[in-house]
Each structure stands twice: as C-alpha cells, then as structure tokens.
Amino acid sequence: MIDDQDIIIVDEPELTATERLYLPQIIDGMRTTLRHMFKKTITLQYPEQKREQRIENYRGVHRLNRDEEGRVACVACFMCQTACPAHCIHIVGTESPWDDREKYPLQFDIDELRCIYCGMCEEACPVDAIELTPEYDLVGRTRDEMILDKEKLLEVFDRTVALKPRKNPKISGYAGTGDRDGCQSAGGGQ
Amino acid sequence: MVELLKDQFWFSALMTVGIVVALLTAQAYSIYFERKISAWIQDRIGPNRVGPLGLLQPLADGGKFLLKEDIIPANVDKPLFLLAPMIAFGVAMIGFAVLPWGGNVDLDADGAVDVAAQVADPGIGLLYILGIGSLSVYGVVLGGWANNNKYAFFAAMRSTAQMLSYEIPMGMAIVVVVITAGTLRLEDIVLSQIGDGHVWNIVLHPFAFFILLVTLFAETNRTPFDLAEAEQELVGGYHTEYGALKFGMFFLGEYAHMITGSGFIVVLFLGGWHLPGVPGLQPGDVSVGAMLLKITVMAGKIAAFMFLFMWVRWTLPRFRFDQLMRLSWQGLLPISMALAGYATVLVYLGKSTSIPWALGGNIVLLALTLVISQLRQTPVTGRQTNMPAISLTSPAKAR
Numbered sequence: 150m151i152d153d154q155d156i157i158i159v160d161e162p163e164l165t166a167t168e169r170l171y172l173p174q175i176i177d178g179m180r181t182t183l184r185h186m187f188k189k190t191i192t193l194q195y196p197e198q199k200r201e202q203r204i205e206n207y208r209g210v211h212r213l214n215r216d217e218e219g220r221v222a223c224v225a226c227f228m229c230q231t232a233c234p235a236h237c238i239h240i241v242g243t244e245s246p247w248d249d250r251e252k253y254p255l256q257f258d259i260d261e262l263r264c265i266y267c268g269m270c271e272e273a274c275p276v277d278a279i280e281l282t283p284e285y286d287l288v289g290r291t292r293d294e295m296i297l298d299k300e301k302l303l304e305v306f307d308r309t310v311a312l313k314p315r316k317n318p319k320i321s322g323y324a325g326t327g328d329r330d331g332c333q334s335a336g337g338g339q
Numbered sequence: 340m341v342e343l344l345k346d347q348f349w350f351s352a353l354m355t356v357g358i359v360v361a362l363l364t365a366q367a368y369s370i371y372f373e374r375k376i377s378a379w380i381q382d383r384i385g386p387n388r389v390g391p392l393g394l395l396q397p398l399a400d401g402g403k404f405l406l407k408e409d410i411i412p413a414n415v416d417k418p419l420f421l422l423a424p425m426i427a428f429g430v431a432m433i434g435f436a437v438l439p440w441g442g443n444v445d446l447d448a449d450g451a452v453d454v455a456a457q458v459a460d461p462g463i464g465l466l467y468i469l470g471i472g473s474l475s476v477y478g479v480v481l482g483g484w485a486n487n488n489k490y491a492f493f494a495a496m497r498s499t500a501q502m503l504s505y506e507i508p509m510g511m512a513i514v515v516v517v518i519t520a521g522t523l524r525l526e527d528i529v530l531s532q533i534g535d536g537h538v539w540n541i542v543l544h545p546f547a548f549f550i551l552l553v554t555l556f557a558e559t560n561r562t563p564f565d566l567a568e569a570e571q572e573l574v575g576g577y578h579t580e581y582g583a584l585k586f587g588m589f590f591l592g593e594y595a596h597m598i599t600g601s602g603f604i605v606v607l608f609l610g611g612w613h614l615p616g617v618p619g620l621q622p623g624d625v626s627v628g629a630m631l632l633k634i635t636v637m638a639g640k641i642a643a644f645m646f647l648f649m650w651v652r653w654t655l656p657r658f659r660f661d662q663l664m665r666l667s668w669q670g671l672l673p674i675s676m677a678l679a680g681y682a683t684v685l686v687y688l689g690k691s692t693s694i695p696w697a698l699g700g701n702i703v704l705l706a707l708t709l710v711i712s713q714l715r716q717t718p719v720t721g722r723q724t725n726m727p728a729i730s731l732t733s734p735a736k737a738r
C-alpha cells in the first residue's frame with residue numbers, strides 16, 4: 150500500500166531564460182543537425198557489403214549437423230521438437246540402420262517462417278545435432294519453400310561448417326551421452 | 340519567332356510552359372532532396388539505388404503513384420474527395436504566376452524594353468499571392484472532410500485553425516514591406532530594394548522577415564507546425580484515405596506550396612533576382628543573358644530557402660496545439676502589429692529607407708520582446724491545468 154507520505158512529487162524543472170525564448174534552443178539544434186550532415190555515414194550497402202557478425206552467437210537459419218562419417222547426427226529424440234515454443238519442428242523418427250544409435254530421423258522439417266529463432270532447440274539437443282547458423286538472409290517465394298526438410302538442413306550444414314565449425318564434433322549417437330545400456334558414464338560432451 | 344515573343348502575351352505563354360515544367364521537376368526533386376537531407380542529418384546515405392546517386396528516384400516514385408490502384412473508399416463524399424487533391428495541387432501551382440523572375444527584357448537588343456520576364460504582372464500581385472495562399476487551406480479542409488474519417492477530420496480542423504491564426508501575423512509582416520515599398524506590385528517591390536540608398540528589406544526589417552519566415556512554415560504545414568500530418572496522433576493526417584496519384588498530388592502540392600512561399604519571401608525581403616554589386620543583375624541589364632542570370636539567381640535563393648525548410652523539418656519536434664496557438668496569438672501577432680505600426684511611423688517621418696532608423700526600431704522592439712517574455716510567467720500547460728491547486732513541492736517526510 151502506498152501512502153501519501155511515500156509519494157514524492159517532482160516539479161517540472163523551471164525553464165531557464167534561454168529555454169523560455171525557444172530560439173536559442175532551435176539554433177542549437179540546427180547546429181547539431183548541420184554537423185551531422187557532414188559526418189561520415191555508417192550505412193552498409195547491404196547485398197554488396199555485409200556486416201561483421203559474431204559468428205558463434207548469431208541465431209540464424211538452422212542446420213542439421215553431420216557426424217564424422219557424414220551421417221546425420223540427429224538421434225530423433227524429439228527433445229528439440231518438445232522444447233520448441235513455436236512448434237515449428239516436425240520429426241518422424243525411425244529405427245536406425247547404424248549400430249551406434251537406436252533411432253534416426255526419417256524426416257526432419259523446420260518451418261522457418263514459424264520459427265522465432267530463440268535457440269531453445271539448440272540448447273535442448275543432447276547430441277548437438279541441431280544448431281543455428283549465422284546465415285540470416287533466407288528468402289523464398291512461397292511458404293512451402295520456407296519449410297526446410299532434412300536434406301536442405303544438411304545442405305545448410307555443408308554450406309556453413311567452414312564458417313562456424315560444429316561445437317562438439319566428437320558427439321555422435323551415444324558416444325557423448327553414455328552407451329546403449331543407459332550407463333551415464335561420459336556425461337554431456339567431451 | 341522573336342517578333343512573336345516581343346508580344347507580352349506570347350512571352351508569358353512561353354514563360355508559363357517553362358515554369359510549369361521546371362516546377363514539376365523541382366517538386367519531384369524536392370522530394371528527392373528531402374529524403375537525402377533527412378538521410379544526411381541522420382548519418383545515412385538516402386536514396387542511391389535508382390540511377391546514379393539515386394537521381395532517378397523521383398521518376399520511380401512518380402511511376403509508383405501512377406500505377407497504384409486508385410481507390411475511392413465507399414463512404415466518402417465523392418465529388419469533394421476528388422476535388423480536394425486538385426485544389427491542393429492546382430492552387431499551389433498558380434501562385435507562381437505573379438513572381439517576378441527576371442525583370443525587364445530587351446529581346447532584340449535594340450535598346451528598348453520589350454517584355455517583362457514574368458507570367459503576369461498585375462498591380463495587386465501581392466494580394467493575389469495572399470489570396471491564393473489562403474485558398475490552399477481548402478485542399479486540406481475538403482480532403483479531411485470528404486474522407487469521412489474522424490482522424491482526417493481532426494487534422495483538417497487543426498490545419499484550418501492553424502492557417503487562420505498564422506495568416507494574421509503573416510499579413511502584418513507583409514504590411515511592413517508594403518508600407519516601406521509603397522506598392523503591391525511585386526516587380527516594384529523588388530525594384531524598391533535596389534539602387535542608391537536602398538537595401539534589401541531584410542536589412543531594414545529583420546524582425547518582420549523572421550516573422551514571415553515562421554508564418555510561412557505554418558502556412559505550408561511544415562515541421563514544427565505540421566500538426567495536420569501528425570502521424571502519431573492522426574493515423575496519417577488529412578490525406579489518410581488517399582492513395583495513388585491523389586495522394587501524390589497532395590504531396591507535390593505541399594512542395595509546390597513551399598517553393599511559392601520561398602519565392603514570395605525572396606521577393607519581399609531578399610531583393611528577388613538582385614544581388615548587390617553584381618553586374619548583369621541590375622535593373623538596367625535587360626539583355627536575354629541577363630534575364631537568364633536573374634532567373635538563376637532567383638532560383639538559387641529559392642533553393643536556399645527550400646534547404647532551410649528541410650533542415651528545420653529534420654531538426655525540430657512538432658508543437659503542441661496550445662503552444663502553436665499561443666505562439667501566434669500571444670507572440671507573433673503583437674510583435675508584427677508593433678512592427679507594422681513602426682513602419683508607418685518611419686514613412687511618416689520620411690525615414691523608411693534609413694537603415695539606422697529601421698534597424699534601431701527593430702532592435703528596440705526585440706529588446707522589449709525579450710524583457711516582456713522574461714517577465715511573463717511560464718505558461719501553465721494542459722496537464723497542469725487539470726491538477727488540483729496544491730503545492731507541487733514535496734511535503735516533508737513525516738517519519
């Protein structure tokens with residue numbers, strides 16, 4: 150509860166003589182804008198020039214990482230789909246043809262128009278298979294085009310891996326999260 | 340051809356065509372420079388994609404205005420809705436008819452003056468410009484009214500009140516010049532500022548010049564007086580419902596109005612086409628080359644004022660409505676009336692061209708204004724008027 154005595158009423162500051170005249174203030178302002186007219190511009194001509202980015206931090210288009218053998222690193226655990234606040238990830242998991250994991254994604258779609266680029270999927274992923282890249286100029290002519298499937302997401306990885314290497318390249322399958330028997334030996338990461 | 344042009348009628352016809360073409364180009368490029376100057380002030384580059392340096396941007400803009408769908412909303416007053424942009428644009432264009440561009444011209448170099456480089460040279464040129472300037476409020480009012488949109492209507496109402504209020508100090512400032520020059524003919528007003536013992540009116544009456552400048556900002560609805568286009572409060576202002584070329588006409592009309600206003604102030608206070616001491620720019624120079632030089636000088640002066648308009652627009656915030664009204668009725672009006680009164684005294688004493696007398700009076704008046712403005716209380720703003728009458732200082736804490 151706020152009492153009257155807790156309230157401090159602050160007066161509007163009294164105008165000084167020059168402020169009340171208004172004109173000196175105008176001239177001051179015009180001097181400022183005139184000075185800016187001859188300043189160097191900081192504009193970048195976007196498509197030709199591009200801004201320096203903080204590659205590691207930027208949250209742009211997603212990619213699906215490949216492991217060292219070139220396979221998709223995802224184990225179809227649905228963690229990212231569950232974590233996604235925008236519900237833009239759709240995974241169809243199936244039995245893995247490889248020995249080091251039980252499942253792999255048959256289908257992995259991200260609706261880039263629906264995504265809010267919060268990075269929760271990246272944080273949720275136990276095998277660091279999904280990552281956000283510094284690529285920000287994703288365009289398309291239709292909505293369908295903006296739904297990236299597994300192949301396209303892997304392509305994004307191939308495109309950006311030189312710029313931003315995979316965080317934990319050692320992790321694939323259960324190598325980083327424990328063995329198949331569920332023994333939590335290695336913990337998270339290398 | 341020259342024989343034909345020696346007739347004032349045909350020369351005026353040629354001038355009309357030339358001025359209309361030049362004016363439309365100038366309006367389009369004013370918009371370009373408006374964008375450029377705003378960009379420079381904000382440390383940006385501005386339009387630079389369409390053509391070299393973005394110089395074809397006005398063409399692209401014009402093309403866009405032409406090709407967009409021409410929407411007439413369902414519940415508008417159709418005739419007025421169509422009429423408003425025409426009035427706004429047309430009225431702004433015809434104001435140019437009486438501006439003196441280049442003095443007298445001797446086309447065939449036989450020593451006799453043939454024509455005046457002016458579309459029309461009526462004896463009441465100044466009244467004509469004032470009348471046309473007042474008509475331009477119709478474009479705004481009809482636009483706001485015909486829209487059937489309450490925000491546009493608010494804008495129109497504000498604009499009307501503003502234009503009416505500022506026309507009075509404007510008229511008073513002009514009266515100063517008229518009394519000093521003793522004529523309403525614009526060419527004669529220019530000539531009265533030229534010659535031995537005569538100086539530009541801005542030297543004699545800087546205060547009146549300043550008042551006319553301020554009122555011109557208000558008359559052309561430019562910042563800081565652009566309450567009719569206060570997007571934050573009024574959606575878009577009086578042209579909210581207009582699109583395509585109809586909006587374009589409002590837009591161009593605004594710039595045409597600015598150019599007319601600049602030309603007006605140049606003629607009244609800055610000697611029109613004259614520059615002191617420059618050969619070729621004196622009343623006696625009547626060759627065709629001198630005429631072109633005079634037109635260039637006049638256009639340059641107008642361009643300088645256009646720059647000032649834009650510079651101010653991107654510097655100053657908008658007035659509140661009560662501040663706007665107070666500035667006109669309690670500030671500019673009494674000062675301009677005093678100035679007009681002083682000008683009559685000067686004429687009575689026969690000192691109307693005496694710099695010490697005219698300037699001295701201006702300085703005394705300025706000092707008086709400063710003293711009075713300091714003595715007066717800071718005006719109570721709208722928010723404070725609704726507060727209960729309590730002490731605004733903080734009460735001592737009881738604890």
